[in-house]
Amino acid sequence: MSKGMAALLAALAFLSLWPAGSDSSRILVVPVDGSHWINMAAILKELHSRGHQLTVLHSPNSWYIPTNGSFYTSVTATMLEDGNKKDFYNQVLLDVIKVRQYAGFLRTFYQQGLITDMLARGHKILAEAATAMIDDPVFMKKLREAKFDLMLTDPGLTVGVLLGNYLKLPMVFNVRWMNNGESHFAMAPSPLSYVPVSGSELHDQMDFQGRLKNMLHYIYSLIEFYFYINAAYADLFQRHFPPKTDLLTLERAADIWLVRSDFVFELPRPTMPNVVYIGGFQCEKARPLPADLDAFVRSSGEHGVVVMSLGTLVSALPRDVTEAIAGAFAQIPQKVIWRIKGEKPSSLGNNTLVVDWLPQKDLLGHPKTPAFVAHGGTNGMYEAIYHGFPVLGLPLLFDQFDNLLRLKVRGAARVLEANSLTKEGFLEALRDILDNPTYRDNMRRLSRLHHDRPMPPLETAIFWIEYVTRHKGASHLRPVAYSLPWYSYFCLDVVLFITAVVVAFVWASVAFCKAICCRRFGRKMKRE
Structure with missing residues (x-):
């Protein structure tokens, strides 16, 4: 037995002896690492403050998930060890930058081909990990004896979905992306005439060519799902689940989908009664900055500070791209705080502070921050909306191209391509974002709409999680459409x-x- 499994068994044994209060639930949590953990941790802290007992299952070499959590019992088990290397994602980034040189109609298909190879590899590893857990009778016995009331998982990785279904636990998803696309395509009607397929880089105003491209992307996504993703779990389904089970069937068994979207940002589309929108729930008011950053920000005077961060997943940009960005920053009157990994550009100006880490939420909420240069990750986009600052986008991977397009069509962002970035082009776009009040006004309008809701999204999320635990599921909200054959x-x-x-x-x-x-x-x- 591995050390991770031994630790899991010990933790579950301890949990089984912990008496639950009348309003306390035992929740098994299977998160996704990286920026997804930031979202999950916000929910877990609130659940813990309300007396719920949390057990978090994660890989032993997690990037962000602490082994010794103060608000949960930590359990380690191998899930995506071989496929969770940052060097691997850096190489995918460089490959994507190359294919972005193709014509607009074709490049999204070339780009999706690269993602397909990555998904096929990742789901094979996940299937093997889930099989090892389910095939371990001691491990599964301890999970059952812990008497969990709920499975809370991010279905971006499938281990939680598989375990939740196998244990027959009520399930709540903390979700936006899953399998090979946006979660709505798995559980809600998605008319291709105005609902863009993930990765197509389209918006809801499509001409004939746009609808043709959208249809082709949809057909590709079906091939990708059934022949590359779902096929990886065929043996597991055959041995441990009822006949004709597939990954989509297991995912649709979730009682509540807490979708990290808000229609201020997302394009309007059909939805379902068991879908709850919590976009921006991780955002919060800015806290005071650390002393060194606060002094740097204050020294910017009336011009303010531009914040740049390209997220946590990748750390490698071509040298000519970073040099172009640094050279452009050196020519603006604002100061710059730039989170960058690796070697510093030689063209850095005296106005630019390079850091390994920055308090992004607190900087975006600072009144001296006029703009945000970002890669288009969901967390960063909602933080920009929450605080009302326009975005200069430099998308690199996955959903980032679609995310930035949504802000662009709303007049709150400009978007540049990393493969064709020049110092002059970046400087022109940056000055446009800083000097043209239209971007700021449009983003502030989105911010007002985002804040105008009956209750904060985090409270909404907690309500529905507790709703499922109180009623031992929410099957009455699941549409019968999930069980119908396609021809019916x-x-x-x-x-x-x-x-x-x-x-x-x-x-x-x-x-x-x-x-x-x-x-x-x-x-x-x-x-x-």
């Missing part, structure tokens, strides 16, 4: 039946008319 869902059997009736009626009518005509013609011939 689209009423193709009804259409076929009606078509057959109409054809039969027309054929019978024509045959009857022919018979009458032939009979009359025959009588006439006899008289002649």
Whole structure:
């Protein structure tokens, strides 16, 4: 037995002896590492403050998830060890930058091809990890004996989905992206005429070419899901789940989908009764800055400070790109705080402070921050909306291209391509964001809309998690559409039946008319 499994068994044994209060629930949590953990941790801290007992299952070499959590019992188990290397994502980034040189219609397909290879590899590793857990009778016995009331998971990784279904636990998803696209495509009607497929880089105002591209991306996504992603779990499904089980069926078994979206940011589209929108729930008012950063920000005077961060997932940008950005920063009157990994550019100006880490929420909420240069990650976009500052976008991977497009069409952002970035182009776009009040006004309008809601999104999330634990599920909110075969869902059997009736009626009518005509013609011939 591995050390991780031994630690898990010890933690579960301890948990089974912990008496639960009347309002306390035992929640098994399977998160996703990286920036996703920031979202999950916000929910877990609030659940812990309300007396719930949390057990977090994570990999032993997690980037962000502490082994010794102050608000949860930490349990380690191998999940995505071989596929969770930052060097791997850095290489994917460089490959994506290359394919971005292709024509606009084709490059999204080339880019998705790179992502398909990554997804196939990752889901194979996840399937093996889930199989090892389920095949371990001691491990599964301890999970059952812990008597969890709920599975809370981010289905961006599938281990929580598989364990939750296997243990027959009520499930709540903290979700935006899953499998190979945006979560709505897994659980809500998605008319391709105005709902863009993830990765297509389209908005809801599509001409014929846009709809054609959207349809092709949808067909590609089906091939990607069934032949690359779902196929990785075929053996696991065959051995441990009922016949005809697939990944989509297990995901649709979730009682509540806490979707990290807000229609201030997301494009309007159909939804479902078990979907709750909590976009921006991790955002909060800015706190005082550390002394050194506060002194730097105050020294910027009336011009303020531009904040730049490209997230936590990748740390490698081509040298010419970082030099172009540094050279452009050196020519603006504002000061700059730039989170950068690796070697510092030689063209850095005296106005630029390079750091390994920055308090992004607190800097974006500072009154001296006029703009945010970002890669387009969901957390950063909602923090920019929350505080009302426009964005200069430099998308690199995954959903970042679509995220920035949503702000661009709302007039709150400009977007540049890393593969064609020049010092002059970056400087022109940066000055436009800083000097043109339209971007700031549009973002502040989005911010007002985002804040105008009946209750804070974090409280909404907690309510629905506790709702599921109180009622031991929320199956009454799951639509029957999830259990219908595709031909019944689209009423193709009804259409076929009606078509057959109409054809039969027309054929019978024509045959009857022919018979009458032939009979009359025959009588006439006899008289002649």
